[in-house]
Amino acid sequence: MSVTVSTLPNGLRVATDTMKTVETVSLGMWVGVGTRHEREAENGVSHLLEHMAFKGTERRTAGDIAREIEAVGGFLNAYTAREVTAYYAKVLKDDAALAVDILADILTGSVFDAEELERERTVILQEIGQAQDFPEDVAFDLFQETAFPAQAMGRSILGRPEVVRSLPREAVAGWMSERYRAPAMVLAAAGHIEHETLRGLAERHFAGLPDTPAPVPEAARYAGGEARENRDIEQTHLVLGFEGPSFIEAGFYPAQVFSTLYGGGMSSRLFQEVREKRGLVYAIYSFASSAADTGLVGVYAGTAQESAEEVLAIVRGELEDLAGSGPDEDELARARAQLRASLLMARESTSSRCEQLAQQLLVHNRPIPPEELTERVEAVSAAEVMDIAARYAGARPSLVVLGP
Amino acid sequence: MSVTVSTLPNGLRVATDTMKTVETVSLGMWVGVGTRHEREAENGVSHLLEHMAFKGTERRTAGDIAREIEAVGGFLNAYTAREVTAYYAKVLKDDAALAVDILADILTGSVFDAEELERERTVILQEIGQAQDFPEDVAFDLFQETAFPAQAMGRSILGRPEVVRSLPREAVAGWMSERYRAPAMVLAAAGHIEHETLRGLAERHFAGLPDTPAPVPEAARYAGGEARENRDIEQTHLVLGFEGPSFIEAGFYPAQVFSTLYGGGMSSRLFQEVREKRGLVYAIYSFASSAADTGLVGVYAGTAQESAEEVLAIVRGELEDLAGSGPDEDELARARAQLRASLLMARESTSSRCEQLAQQLLVHNRPIPPEELTERVEAVSAAEVMDIAARYAGARPSLVVLGP
Numbered sequence: 001m002s003v004t005v006s007t008l009p010n011g012l013r014v015a016t017d018t019m020k021t022v023e024t025v026s027l028g029m030w031v032g033v034g035t036r037h038e039r040e041a042e043n044g045v046s047h048l049l050e051h052m053a054f055k056g057t058e059r060r061t062a063g064d065i066a067r068e069i070e071a072v073g074g075f076l077n078a079y080t081a082r083e084v085t086a087y088y089a090k091v092l093k094d095d096a097a098l099a100v101d102i103l104a105d106i107l108t109g110s111v112f113d114a115e116e117l118e119r120e121r122t123v124i125l126q127e128i129g130q131a132q133d134f135p136e137d138v139a140f141d142l143f144q145e146t147a148f149p150a151q152a153m154g155r156s157i158l159g160r161p162e163v164v165r166s167l168p169r170e171a172v173a174g175w176m177s178e179r180y181r182a183p184a185m186v187l188a189a190a191g192h193i194e195h196e197t198l199r200g201l202a203e204r205h206f207a208g209l210p211d212t213p214a215p216v217p218e219a220a221r222y223a224g225g226e227a228r229e230n231r232d233i234e235q236t237h238l239v240l241g242f243e244g245p246s247f248i249e250a251g252f253y254p255a256q257v258f259s260t261l262y263g264g265g266m267s268s269r270l271f272q273e274v275r276e277k278r279g280l281v282y283a284i285y286s287f288a289s290s291a292a293d294t295g296l297v298g299v300y301a302g303t304a305q306e307s308a309e310e311v312l313a314i315v316r317g318e319l320e321d322l323a324g325s326g327p328d329e330d331e332l333a334r335a336r337a338q339l340r341a342s343l344l345m346a347r348e349s350t351s352s353r354c355e356q357l358a359q360q361l362l363v364h365n366r367p368i369p370p371e372e373l374t375e376r377v378e379a380v381s382a383a384e385v386m387d388i389a390a391r392y393a394g395a396r397p398s399l400v401v402l403g404p
Numbered sequence: 405m406s407v408t409v410s411t412l413p414n415g416l417r418v419a420t421d422t423m424k425t426v427e428t429v430s431l432g433m434w435v436g437v438g439t440r441h442e443r444e445a446e447n448g449v450s451h452l453l454e455h456m457a458f459k460g461t462e463r464r465t466a467g468d469i470a471r472e473i474e475a476v477g478g479f480l481n482a483y484t485a486r487e488v489t490a491y492y493a494k495v496l497k498d499d500a501a502l503a504v505d506i507l508a509d510i511l512t513g514s515v516f517d518a519e520e521l522e523r524e525r526t527v528i529l530q531e532i533g534q535a536q537d538f539p540e541d542v543a544f545d546l547f548q549e550t551a552f553p554a555q556a557m558g559r560s561i562l563g564r565p566e567v568v569r570s571l572p573r574e575a576v577a578g579w580m581s582e583r584y585r586a587p588a589m590v591l592a593a594a595g596h597i598e599h600e601t602l603r604g605l606a607e608r609h610f611a612g613l614p615d616t617p618a619p620v621p622e623a624a625r626y627a628g629g630e631a632r633e634n635r636d637i638e639q640t641h642l643v644l645g646f647e648g649p650s651f652i653e654a655g656f657y658p659a660q661v662f663s664t665l666y667g668g669g670m671s672s673r674l675f676q677e678v679r680e681k682r683g684l685v686y687a688i689y690s691f692a693s694s695a696a697d698t699g700l701v702g703v704y705a706g707t708a709q710e711s712a713e714e715v716l717a718i719v720r721g722e723l724e725d726l727a728g729s730g731p732d733e734d735e736l737a738r739a740r741a742q743l744r745a746s747l748l749m750a751r752e753s754t755s756s757r758c759e760q761l762a763q764q765l766l767v768h769n770r771p772i773p774p775e776e777l778t779e780r781v782e783a784v785s786a787a788e789v790m791d792i793a794a795r796y797a798g799a800r801p802s803l804v805v806l807g808p
Contacts, residue, residue, distance in 0.1 A: 233537045344427055
């Protein structure tokens with residue numbers, strides 16, 4: 001196996017997946033802090049901080065950061081999620097040290113200039129406006145809130161506009177200085193790089209990160225319910241689902257197989273029944289997303305207003321059929337083959353391998369060998385898939401309807 | 405070089421980019437026929453045909469097609485563009501023959517069942533509805549129409565709803581039987597496959613394709629102008645641009661460099677001025693897209709209604725500055741480095757390499773070695789970039805404004 005992991009004295013994990021056949025390196029810092037660590041009055045601080053990290057350090061202006069990475073043809077980016085904030089780069093193999101230097105600078109030397117902060121607030125308000133103009137995003141945010149009402153797990157990653165407008169500079173800077181702690185962080189790389197190289201860079205740049213334990217968010221409390229929002233748009237956007245397994249529950253792999261055969265590809269039940277046999281949608285798909293202590297399993301569909309009831313009836317009907325008869329052998333084998341091949345295909349991308357390695361360390365505290373992932377998928381039985389379907393068929397789904 | 409090209413007696417090009425270090429193959433048929441070959445009364449036929457190709461053959465039902473490819477964990481997909489329609493798959497290396505067999509079946513044995521056609525019309529009407537709910541897509545479609553009014557080049561790829569609703573079955577089937585001709589098609593593959601293997605499969609499956617020359621669409625006539633559309637949405641979406649070089653003009657590479665330094669990355673002029681210095685947008689970027697005999701170079705931005713004039717003024721001001729002083733050496737070097745690294749990074753993906761190879765054969769009738777692409781980018785001078793800016797700064801732009 002090409003993966004090596006070591007830990008600095010402060011608890012920072014350093015992980016590499018060495019691939020000698022490529023000319024590039026994907027690398028980044030994955031931080032186990034995100035939206036679900038936020039109190040309501042600070043909803044959006046993780047994402048605002050992620051933006052502000054690019055706005056200047058003691059050594060570099062915001063412009064310098066952008067120019068230095070692009071001068072070597074590299075990319076630098078970041079994202080905020082509910083449980084993680086990631087800062088990552090992709091560069092040619094000789095530029096890995098520069099990329100780590102820039103990441104270290106923004107993660108340990110950011111100045112959070114007050115004028116930059118005021119401007120960045122307006123950028124994020126535009127980002128929120130853009131998301132508001134994309135109904136699928138709006139429907140999923142509403143679904144998250146419906147599933148996990150009145151708690152951090154249900155709140156928007158981009159944050160509430162009032163918070164984005166008014167959060168004090170100290171709260172933004174403090175989010176990094178207080179919450180970004182070495183034991184909750186993973187510096188990962190995949191591509192043309194040796195472990196010792198990255199380890200050396202980590203020792204030079206990240207030895208000073210605090211060694212206090214990672215912050216633990218409040219437990220998620222799935223409640224579920226229904227939400228309808230009226231909008232003057234072409235399609236009616238539906239999200240329907242249930243509480244699913246966390247990353248670490250035994251049900252994780254069965255839920256992946258269930259989701260794949262229920263609505264995961266062209267040959268899945270929902271694609272065949274709703275799109276191919278009835279022509280009611282262009283897009284329909286199932287999802288099974290997990291977090292540390294909970295998850296969501298469900299279906300998205302975009303359809304005509306007058307077809308919404310029919311789509312929902314088929315979504316429920318196929319669930320009941322799976323609950324009653326289970327998957328047949330062919331469809332189970334197909335779902336396993338799809339998941340297996342996806343894993344293998346993702347291994348050809350340095351950025352997929354880097355992110356997967358970092359997430360495995362944050363969630364499971366170890367890298368999971370590809371063979372183990374494949375074995376877990378292979379081991380999922382028809383009975384397990386049937387059980388999932390039976391549990392959901394007997395439950396009341398959470399439902400979002402967004403449209404005219 | 406890992407690329408081999410050969411030609412069947414009927415004129416079909418067979419091209420492989422062999423990569424022994426990967427476990428997968430991306431392959432597909434790129435057909436030099438698309439929206440710009442359509443008369444107004446048949447606008448949408450290319451795209452409707454692309455959908456119908458998956459709806460059953462003499463040997464396979466629509467469900468069989470989906471199940472067979474997914475049973476081996478493969479993906480099968482297609483897209484329609486203005487000058488090309490592509491049908492492609494990604495599979496594990498041992499399944500290349502199956503993927504070609506399925507592609508051949510849908511490209512030579514489709515039955516265009518009347519009932520399937522009626523259902524697929526409604527799927528595409530939903531796809532049009534979904535695109536209508538995505539303002540950036542709507543703005544770009546309107547920009548294309550404004551740039552190339554009253555001609556095939558300006559029309560929507562998804563087609564007019566009236567046409568999608570009513571186009572006769574014979575017109576759909578005829579679009580394939582009459583227009584999909586071997587000299588206008590490329591069967592390409594990148595990944596773990598030998599040229600002789602693909603060549604053998606091509607001889608078995610595609611020797612019967614007609615050898616008549618490729619259809620030639622009417623020449624594009626750029627006119628330009630302005631279009632404004634009122635919508636009750638959060639942001640104002642702006643697209644502004646000019647006629648650009650075709651794929652084969654000398655100006656192609658200078659336009660790529662111009663677009664990169666004008667608005668192509670975080671360090672570009674527009675990102676720095678509009679987002680970083682003024683916070684007026686979340687998304688702003690430039691583009692330089694080419695076709696056989698024309699192209700478009702321009703800028704997209706999503707902003708607040710009250711900021712639209714200011715954004716447009718900066719877009720124009722930076723253009724005038726580039727026209728007056730040209731790019732400085734650093735920014736020119738940075739743009740070249742970004743393009744060079746992008747080319748190298750794209751080479752790590754079998755799907756990128758497959759598509760690039762096919763497009764090069766359709767456009768240039770030869771594969772272009774990566775070193776040649778890099779040299780062309782390196783050869784672009786400050787004077788050439790300045791000339792482009794000067795030409796556009798002195799011209800009246802095409803402009804689309806979509807928003808409240």
